[in-house]
Amino acid sequence: MPLLEVEGLKTHFFGKRSVTKAVDGVSFTLDHGEILGIVGESGSGKSVTSLSLMRLVDHPGRVVAGSIRFEGRDLLTLSREEMRKLRGRRMSMIFQEPGTSMNPVLTVGFQIGEAIRSHERVEPAEVRRRTMELMEMVGIPDAKQRLNQYPHQFSGGMLQRLMIAMGLALSPSLLIADEPVTALDVTIQAQILDLLKDLRDTTNAAVLLITHDMGVVAETCDRVVVMYLGAIVEEAPVETLFDDPKHPYTQGLLGSIPSIEEKVEWLQAIPGTIPNANEIPTGCRFSNRCPKVMDVCHTVDPALEFVGEGHRVACHLYTETEDRDV
Amino acid sequence: MTRYIIRRVLVGIPILFLVVTLVFFAFRLIPGDAARILAGDEAPIERVEQIRRDLGLDRPVLVQYANYLGDLFRGDLGTSFSSRRPVTVEIGSRFWNTFSLALASITLATILGIAMGVISALYRGKLADHVVTILALLGISVPVFWLGLLMMQLFSVQLGWLPAAGYGTWRHFVMPTIALSVFSIAFITRMTRSSLLETIQQDYVRTARAKGVVERLVLLLLSLRNALLPVTIVVGLRFGYMVGGAVITEEVFAWPGLGRLLILSVAQRDIPLVQGLLLVFATSFVIVNLLVDLLYAFLDPRIRHR
Numbered sequence: 187m188p189l190l191e192v193e194g195l196k197t198h199f200f201g202k203r204s205v206t207k208a209v210d211g212v213s214f215t216l217d218h219g220e221i222l223g224i225v226g227e228s229g230s231g232k233s234v235t236s237l238s239l240m241r242l243v244d245h246p247g248r249v250v251a252g253s254i255r256f257e258g259r260d261l262l263t264l265s266r267e268e269m270r271k272l273r274g275r276r277m278s279m280i281f282q283e284p285g286t287s288m289n290p291v292l293t294v295g296f297q298i299g300e301a302i303r304s305h306e307r308v309e310p311a312e313v314r315r316r317t318m319e320l321m322e323m324v325g326i327p328d329a330k331q332r333l334n335q336y337p338h339q340f341s342g343g344m345l346q347r348l349m350i351a352m353g354l355a356l357s358p359s360l361l362i363a364d365e366p367v368t369a370l371d372v373t374i375q376a377q378i379l380d381l382l383k384d385l386r387d388t389t390n391a392a393v394l395l396i397t398h399d400m401g402v403v404a405e406t407c408d409r410v411v412v413m414y415l416g417a418i419v420e421e422a423p424v425e426t427l428f429d430d431p432k433h434p435y436t437q438g439l440l441g442s443i444p445s446i447e448e449k450v451e452w453l454q455a456i457p458g459t460i461p462n463a464n465e466i467p468t469g470c471r472f473s474n475r476c477p478k479v480m481d482v483c484h485t486v487d488p489a490l491e492f493v494g495e496g497h498r499v500a501c502h503l504y505t506e507t508e509d510r511d512v
Numbered sequence: 513m514t515r516y517i518i519r520r521v522l523v524g525i526p527i528l529f530l531v532v533t534l535v536f537f538a539f540r541l542i543p544g545d546a547a548r549i550l551a552g553d554e555a556p557i558e559r560v561e562q563i564r565r566d567l568g569l570d571r572p573v574l575v576q577y578a579n580y581l582g583d584l585f586r587g588d589l590g591t592s593f594s595s596r597r598p599v600t601v602e603i604g605s606r607f608w609n610t611f612s613l614a615l616a617s618i619t620l621a622t623i624l625g626i627a628m629g630v631i632s633a634l635y636r637g638k639l640a641d642h643v644v645t646i647l648a649l650l651g652i653s654v655p656v657f658w659l660g661l662l663m664m665q666l667f668s669v670q671l672g673w674l675p676a677a678g679y680g681t682w683r684h685f686v687m688p689t690i691a692l693s694v695f696s697i698a699f700i701t702r703m704t705r706s707s708l709l710e711t712i713q714q715d716y717v718r719t720a721r722a723k724g725v726v727e728r729l730v731l732l733l734l735s736l737r738n739a740l741l742p743v744t745i746v747v748g749l750r751f752g753y754m755v756g757g758a759v760i761t762e763e764v765f766a767w768p769g770l771g772r773l774l775i776l777s778v779a780q781r782d783i784p785l786v787q788g789l790l791l792v793f794a795t796s797f798v799i800v801n802l803l804v805d806l807l808y809a810f811l812d813p814r815i816r817h818r
Contacts (some may be wrong), residue, residue: 242721266727274724281722286715291738291812301723336813352723 187258189359189392190216190239195252197231197238206464208234208247210416213490218359219390221383223407223424225397225439229460231416232396236362239394240279241269257359275305278353282365284345288337294348295333301355320351324381343374350381357389364396379406400439404428409496412436415471416463418490422497432499434476470502478503513809513816520805524798531794532787536580539783540573546593546781567593580787589791590784592777599788603770607792609679610762610769614754616689621696622747626740628697629704630732636709644701651698660691660764677766688765692758696750703746704739708732711739741812748804755800756793 197209209231216222224232237243239254241261254261257276261269273279278301281287288297298320299313308316314333321329324347337345346366353361363382367375383406386393395407403410403424410427412420412435420433431437438456458475461467467474473483482502490500547564548555564570568579583590589599632644667687668676674683711717717735725731755770762771770789777785809815 240722242718270724270727272724273722279722281715281719283715287719289716289720289734289738290814291741292734297719300720300725304724304726338814349719352719 188215189218191255193253196250199247204464221393221407223395223403223410226413227460230413274301275356277360278358279362280349280353298352324351360392362394420499535790589788592785593782594780617693618751621693625697625700628701632705633708648698648701651694656760663687692761708739711735752797752800755796
């Protein structure tokens with residue numbers, strides 16, 4: 187049984203006049219110790235998906251359909267208190283901006299220890315000892331002194347390490363990382379990604395890595411889910427996705443990365459911009475930007491179907507012709 | 513931290529000097545002759561001149577200013593024209609009356625204001641929030657003298673529970689304290705509410721929730737510390753005003769404090785006394801601000817380490 191099984195997840199935001207379908211029927215699974223990447227442009231619903239898993243979507247947003255099976259339990263049926271007990275203990279989350287994601291007026295030691303104190307009754311000295319261990323684990327030197335320092339005394343990379351320490355304080359089986367390196371320098375990015383991979387190897391925690399950066403995906407993930415406008419358009423093991431992308435959107439995403447080997451005159455970019463999530467085109471949601479658009483794309487929303495080993499894609503280019511004869 | 517304190521104290525000195533100078537010269541510019549007022553309308557011109565010489569008002573303004581500054585450095589604020597007693601004694605005998613009233617009022621305002629602000633933020637958009645918001649609006653708009661008169665009418669005249677005016681027992685404190693604090697209660701309430709609602713949306717609050725910190729109460733207490741940072745400034749400013757600006761409240765309730773003394777001394781053109789009072793007001797304001805800064809630095813490590 188997979189660690190996490192998301193089925194038909196829909197998270198909508200209810201505005202005064204319109205409903206924004208930020209996540210509109212997303213299904214995927216995640217195994218123990220696996221690193222799954224969710225990629226997409228901003229507005230594709232990847233962050234809302236991760237917040238939905240933690241049940242941290244704020245008003246006016248709400249999960250309206252689907253199930254999230256985690257360690258055998260459907261998270262959407264749990265009470266608030268049961269859910270709280272899971273957060274930080276069995277599943278935790280780190281965020282994009284380490285600088286604003288920590289409380290500026292509390293010491294980092296207090297904030298890491300808070301994760302422990304929220305779930306276990308432990309002596310203060312024991313909390314301190316474990317906090318120091320965690321800080322050393324994520325590679326922060328002089329943990330004993332730095333424990334009593336405040337967030338503004340750390341660099342962005344160090345803060346993200348602290349966030350990871352906080353997330354892993356109680357050895358959760360799932361770590362959700364929402365754009366964990368986007369706000370960091372490239373050299374620091376590599377260090378943080380290496381740290382995530384190392385910790386996956388030692389703790390066997392699964393990692394759900396949300397990013398818009400194909401480079402980060404290539405470097406870190408085992409498997410990738412590509413999201414567009416609140417839905418999954420392609421899913422594949424990482425090598426497959428880079429070698430043989432099927433969906434025109436994925437091809438566009440990969441084509442817009444400059445290559446060192448090939449010299450190209452024009453960088454291939456996806457035409458247009460991602461529409462608002464409350465203006466999803468009928469039929470295929472990518473139809474208004476797709477370079478290979480067909481008549482059927484404007485009327486029928488393609489289902490996610492297997493095209494190879496662990497490789498699924500939602501595109502009419504790969505569906506059997508029987509649909510089109512009608 | 514020590515350097516921070518020293519720097520803040522040093523900044524206060526030029527401010528006070530500026531206040532002393534401005535007040536001194538402002539009083540030489542406004543119309544009204546102290547000697548004439550003291551002598552009385554009927555007094556002959558020789559008598560007026562005599563008084564003017566006694567008070568030293570016949571000398572050039574700059575000489576008066578130099579003498580005044582010299583006295584000030586020796587801790588001598590001069591002698592009141594009207595009572596002939598040292599200004600320090602006049603002010604000293606009433607300072608505590610004003611200060612205790614201000615202290616009672618700011619304590620009440622802080623406790624009630626924060627409590628109401630928290631309730632308002634917790635029940636945002638619900639009935640409790642609307643009730644608190646309307647009360648706060650009333651509190652900000654109601655004139656102190658009118659509120660004072662209403663309370664007197666109700667609690668002193670009709671019910672006979674509280675003395676209408678004067679100074680003495682704790683009963684005398686009740687109405688002036690309420691009158692003086694109503695505006696501040698309302699102001700602190702609104703400030704706490706908006707600050708708290710803003711804080712709750714911060715990324716670090718989401719982080720705390722993602723850690724599984726117990727919702728609602730602990731979350732509120734954790735973010736309250738951050739949210740109260742801007743509130744401390746308001747509390748400090750209001751307290752500064754209360755020490756110096758309780759003029760109307762003191763007048764309404766015949767409270768023997770500095771505010772009433774100010775009105776009296778201005779009416780009599782008692783220049784040394786007015787100057788002394790304004791200096792005391794300015795100094796308390798500077799001190800209160802210094803305390804607020806220190807408290808802020810204590811609460812917010814980012815300032816402490818600058």
